[in-house]
Amino acid sequence: MSEAHEILGVSGLSVDYVMPQGDIRAVDDVSFTVDRGEFLGIVGESGCGKSTLLFGVAQLLAPPARIAAGSVRFKGTNLVGLTDRQLSAIRWRDMSVVMQSAMNALNPVTSIGAQFKDALQAHGKPSRQEIAARSAEVLRMVGIDPVHLKSYPHQLSGGMRQRSMIAMAMLFTPDLIIMDEPTSALDVVAQRALMVQIKELQHTYGFAVIFVTHDMSLISHFSDRLMVMYAGQVDELGGTREIFDRPRHPYTKGLLEAFPSIRGPRTALKGIPGNPPDLARLPTGCRFHPRCPLAVERCTQVAPDLYEVDAALVRCLRLADGSMSQPTDEHRSLTQ
Amino acid sequence: MSPTELLRADHLTRHFKIGNALSRRTLHAVDDVSFAVGEREIVALVGESGSGKSTIARLLARVYEPTAGTITFEGKPIKAIRSRRDRLRYSGLVPMVFQDPFASINPVFRVQHGVLRSLKLHRPELSGKQRLDEAARVFGVVGLGTDMLQRFPYELSGGQRQRVGFALALAMRPKLILADEPVSMLDVSIRIGLLNLMAKLRDEEGVSILYITHDLASARYVADRLIVMYAGQIAESGPIEDVLTRPKHPYTQLLLSAVPDPKAPLSEVTDRGEPPKVIDPTPGCRFRWRCPLAIDACSSVTPVLAELGAPAERLAGSGEASGVAPADRQAHTVACHVAQSGADVRAFAS
Numbered sequence: 070m071s072e073a074h075e076i077l078g079v080s081g082l083s084v085d086y087v088m089p090q091g092d093i094r095a096v097d098d099v100s101f102t103v104d105r106g107e108f109l110g111i112v113g114e115s116g117c118g119k120s121t122l123l124f125g126v127a128q129l130l131a132p133p134a135r136i137a138a139g140s141v142r143f144k145g146t147n148l149v150g151l152t153d154r155q156l157s158a159i160r161w162r163d164m165s166v167v168m169q170s171a172m173n174a175l176n177p178v179t180s181i182g183a184q185f186k187d188a189l190q191a192h193g194k195p196s197r198q199e200i201a202a203r204s205a206e207v208l209r210m211v212g213i214d215p216v217h218l219k220s221y222p223h224q225l226s227g228g229m230r231q232r233s234m235i236a237m238a239m240l241f242t243p244d245l246i247i248m249d250e251p252t253s254a255l256d257v258v259a260q261r262a263l264m265v266q267i268k269e270l271q272h273t274y275g276f277a278v279i280f281v282t283h284d285m286s287l288i289s290h291f292s293d294r295l296m297v298m299y300a301g302q303v304d305e306l307g308g309t310r311e312i313f314d315r316p317r318h319p320y321t322k323g324l325l326e327a328f329p330s331i332r333g334p335r336t337a338l339k340g341i342p343g344n345p346p347d348l349a350r351l352p353t354g355c356r357f358h359p360r361c362p363l364a365v366e367r368c369t370q371v372a373p374d375l376y377e378v379d380a381a382l383v384r385c386l387r388l389a390d391g392s393m394s395q396p397t398d399e400h401r402s403l404t405q
Numbered sequence: 406m407s408p409t410e411l412l413r414a415d416h417l418t419r420h421f422k423i424g425n426a427l428s429r430r431t432l433h434a435v436d437d438v439s440f441a442v443g444e445r446e447i448v449a450l451v452g453e454s455g456s457g458k459s460t461i462a463r464l465l466a467r468v469y470e471p472t473a474g475t476i477t478f479e480g481k482p483i484k485a486i487r488s489r490r491d492r493l494r495y496s497g498l499v500p501m502v503f504q505d506p507f508a509s510i511n512p513v514f515r516v517q518h519g520v521l522r523s524l525k526l527h528r529p530e531l532s533g534k535q536r537l538d539e540a541a542r543v544f545g546v547v548g549l550g551t552d553m554l555q556r557f558p559y560e561l562s563g564g565q566r567q568r569v570g571f572a573l574a575l576a577m578r579p580k581l582i583l584a585d586e587p588v589s590m591l592d593v594s595i596r597i598g599l600l601n602l603m604a605k606l607r608d609e610e611g612v613s614i615l616y617i618t619h620d621l622a623s624a625r626y627v628a629d630r631l632i633v634m635y636a637g638q639i640a641e642s643g644p645i646e647d648v649l650t651r652p653k654h655p656y657t658q659l660l661l662s663a664v665p666d667p668k669a670p671l672s673e674v675t676d677r678g679e680p681p682k683v684i685d686p687t688p689g690c691r692f693r694w695r696c697p698l699a700i701d702a703c704s705s706v707t708p709v710l711a712e713l714g715a716p717a718e719r720l721a722g723s724g725e726a727s728g729v730a731p732a733d734r735q736a737h738t739v740a741c742h743v744a745q746s747g748a749d750v751r752a753f754a755s
Contacts, residue, residue, distance in 0.1 A: 330625075338601075
């Protein structure tokens with residue numbers, strides 16, 4: 070990955086929620102990069118810090134959350150510490166965000182067109198014709214008839230609302246679009262249609278995508294690289310196909326095994342025992358050890374770093390010291 | 406009626422009046438739906454949002470009264486259940502488990518409060534001590550420790566709360582649990598545990614479950630039979646492996662092709678349509694606008710659910726429940742003109 074292709078570089082980012090009983094670290098020392106035109110998937114369970122991380126990247130955190138450490142380099146500029154005015158120039162023009170629930174992200178009392186106009190006028194002084202032309206153009210890009218510029222959000226279906234959010238994010242053809250579970254409120258058919266659409270648009274316009282989801286299987290065919298988060302940390306980061314074919318971290322493995330398959334033999338699955346930890350009362354050592362089938366004594370004491378295993382980064386002591394040879398039969402059985 | 410049949414719905418219909426005095430319209434949430442649930446059976450009811458699957462659960466739970474059609478439980482029509490005692494008995498035998506475990510448990514009481522209260526209400530013969538023992542027993546069955554009884558809901562995780570939901574249902578010694586999207590709000594890593602619990606309740610406690618979901622893969626994992634709904638009607642039903650390996654209805658094929666599967670190559674899904682809101686519908690197949698195989702008959706005649714190769718079990722519009730022999734519960738039935746004409750339906754590849 071050369072510097073020239075890198076559009077976003079997050080390094081050592083930590084986000085704290087300031088609480089009266091003490092700060093809670095929701096995102097702990099997260100580093101990753103996104104290249105131009107790349108599709109990065111971020112996967113994790115609720116409370117793993119994936120949404121907080123996105124908000125940190127987009128500089129949208131509000132108290133009690135605050136960035137405790139680290140930097141977010143976007144096209145060469147460190148976004149951490151910029152003023153609102155400086156950020157406004159970048160937001161939406163160079164980087165836009167599609168929120169989880171389009172029902173809440175769109176303003177219910179103004180038409181879609183008025184919201185597009187708002188965004189367009191925030192960056193420059195376009196004429197009325199320019200606004201109308203561009204608004205109609207982006208709606209057409211996502212497959213919605215431009216007559217819906219006059220529609221209010223409640224008049225659109227869930228899928229259309231989500232697609233119009235994406236249209237809005239593309240008003241300025243940004244370099245990076247951040248998406249926080251944009252498909253979670255949709256049915257499977259609409260989900261698939263939206264994923265294909267995002268991919269097509271990305272292909273045509275070349276923007277990079279950071280896509281956060283709790284549903285790993287959803288992005289298996291769409292993302293270039295995958296980052297698995299657990300309890301505020303990166304557990305595994307590598308090529309998507311790589312991770313699906315040969316998951317290394319026991320948590321990633323467990324996540325993949327937790328999905329019943331629609332084809333092949335019906336086999337009994339176990340899921341992952343226990344629950345994700347409370348961030349205010351983290352276990353000692355490896356944060357995953359209480360739920361880990363491979364945990365040994367040392368895992369309860371030593372907090373693992375991210376180790377490079379083959380081409381991927383994995384936070385697991387047992388992989389780092391080679392006490393578990395790779396790839397094991399357990400791993401292989403999973404991918405069959 | 407087969408000897409193991411527990412519940413049967415015949416021509417079940419529920420309409421809602423919408424609009425105002427100037428524009429009276431009718432939303433057909435559930436239209437002429439017939440199905441049966443046997444003993445010790447998990448039946449998955451699958452469909453997109455707005456397909457009427459939750460309305461069916463509410464009709465079965467008697468939250469709504471049907472506009473037309475009958476529901477028969479253990480051989481007796483539930484419409485005939487009038488007295489408070491009988492109503493109570495029915496709601497104990499057919500309890501619901503809700504989607505949102507954060508909203509369905511009273512947050513101001515300890516978890517045991519709900520279980521003990523429903524035990525007192527539904528099984529008044531138990532003494533206080535027996536109630537506590539029974540609460541501990543059902544908590545054990547759903548995989549929660551006895552210490553959990555004393556906890557407050559906020560101390561529990563989503564998965565634990567949903568187990569409490571099943572424990573509450575189980576305390577009433579149910580025959581059929583209506584589970585409306587019980588795992589869709591839970592994290593992926595703990596969903597499987599709940600699905601396994603449902604299978605255990607069937608196998609060890611002899612409970613039937615109507616599992617309402619939009620997730621075909623999880624339906625395949627636990628269910629014995631599958632009912633696919635589209636726009637208030639049943640599109641296809643049958644033993645789950647049968648339906649999923651040989652889907653006959655174009656809509657079932659579309660649903661199957663859209664399920665994300667990391668282990669298979671990405672299938673082509675060109676469909677960008679959406680399920681219709683069924684307001685004052687005209688006759689015809691409700692899927693025809695999205696169906697690549699639609700023929701003339703699809704826009705004029707509503708297809709009826711029938712076993713392929715067998716004559717249609719009933720004619721469209723014959724609202725009479727009596728005198729019509731219901732199709733075999735285990736039969737693979739489909740409501741599609743093209744499939745019934747004997748053609749090989751391949752609308753969407755999966």
